[in-house]
Amino acid sequence: MKRFRPVPYELKVLRVLNSRMILSEKERLDYINAEKGFEGELKFDQLTKKLQGEVFIINNLLLKVGNTYFQIDTTIIFQTALIIFEVKNFEGDHFLESRKFFKFPKREIKNPFNQLDRNTSLMRQLLQQLGFQIQVESWVTFVNPEFSLFQAPLDLPVILPSQLNRFMKNMDMQPSKLNSVHKRLAEKLISLHHEKSPYTQLPVYDYEQLKKIITCPRCFSFMVLLGRNKCICPKCSYIEKIDSVVLRSVDDYRLLFPERKITTQGIYVWCGEVVSEKIIRRVLKTYFKEIGFGRWVYFE
Numbered sequence: 506m507k508r509f510r511p512v513p514y515e516l517k518v519l520r521v522l523n524s525r526m527i528l529s530e531k532e533r534l535d536y537i538n539a540e541k542g543f544e545g546e547l548k549f550d551q552l553t554k555k556l557q558g559e560v561f562i563i564n565n566l567l568l569k570v571g572n573t574y575f576q577i578d579t580t581i582i583f584q585t586a587l588i589i590f591e592v593k594n595f596e597g598d599h600f601l602e603s604r605k606f607f608k609f610p611k612r613e614i615k616n617p618f619n620q621l622d623r624n625t626s627l628m629r630q631l632l633q634q635l636g637f638q639i640q641v642e643s644w645v646t647f648v649n650p651e652f653s654l655f656q657a658p659l660d661l662p663v664i665l666p667s668q669l670n671r672f673m674k675n676m677d678m679q680p681s682k683l684n685s686v687h688k689r690l691a692e693k694l695i696s697l698h699h700e701k702s703p704y705t706q707l708p709v710y711d712y713e714q715l716k717k718i719i720t721c722p723r724c725f726s727f728m729v730l731l732g733r734n735k736c737i738c739p740k741c742s743y744i745e746k747i748d749s750v751v752l753r754s755v756d757d758y759r760l761l762f763p764e765r766k767i768t769t770q771g772i773y774v775w776c777g778e779v780v781s782e783k784i785i786r787r788v789l790k791t792y793f794k795e796i797g798f799g800r801w802v803y804f805e
């Protein structure tokens with residue numbers, strides 16, 4: 506059982522907003538960090554994908570114990586243990602000093618080991634509540650080859666970039682047989698996943714202020730029409746069929762404004778009036794259910 510890693514809700518929203526408005530300096534940094542973090546997780550997925558043994562790999566879980574949410578980048582279920590990985594894509598020289606985490610020369614960063622301790626303890630609580638008895642192990646995993654860590658105690662639960670391949674090999678050499686209890690555990694965890702945390706801080710935005718354009722799925726710049734049935738990104742030259750362009754734009758619209766009705770006119774404006782109303786109506790009619798009639802038609 507392997508589950509692909511979806512783009513996290515926060516990053517999805519930030520991508521759309523970054524293309525359609527000017528973010529503040531702090532918001533822009535949050536966006537860059539979210540993008541970088543996700544890239545690191547995908548890199549780690551490339552390694553876990555190669556595991557040959559009987560394991561369940563669950564990517565990105567947002568779980569809740571009591572009123573506390575916790576997010577786990579990668580969870581691997583083995584015969585004898587459930588292992589959680591906090592994946593970091595940090596770059597540069599870092600060091601630890603009295604339970605604090607710094608980047609050279611001396612900029613304090615949120616300590617990923619504290620985060621790991623917290624997540625591990627919450628995961629144990631959750632498993633206990635659910636009645637599963639399995640050992641929990643946890644690791645902070647640094648995936649960027651440009652990362653180094655100084656003054657790390659020997660017993661620190663860390664996997665450094667230079668250890669990653671060996672760690673995976675060792676893990677793969679341990680015999681693992683999974684049974685129906687493991688399967689039930691994996692299914693239970695997936696079923697408890699939340700799409701978004703109510704504590705996620707997103708930039709404030711409103712419809713009027715956002716740019717009405719078609720955005721490129723590759724580089725998030727704007728796209729223009731190419732012939733009758735395609736769009737092209739002038740920045741990265743990516744070419745996309747018109748149906749897919751319209752459907753992505755509808756997705757972005759729904760993501761940002763879930764309460765707004767989808768109408769031909771609304772999507773036409775949202776797409777910067779680049780694609781004709783006729784095409785938009787055809788796409789909406791093809792992929793969505795038409796509700797109402799005349800000028801009150803909308804799509805679901």
Ligand SMILES: [Zn+2]
Pocket residue numbers: 721722723724725726738739740741742743
């Ligand atoms: Zn592009």
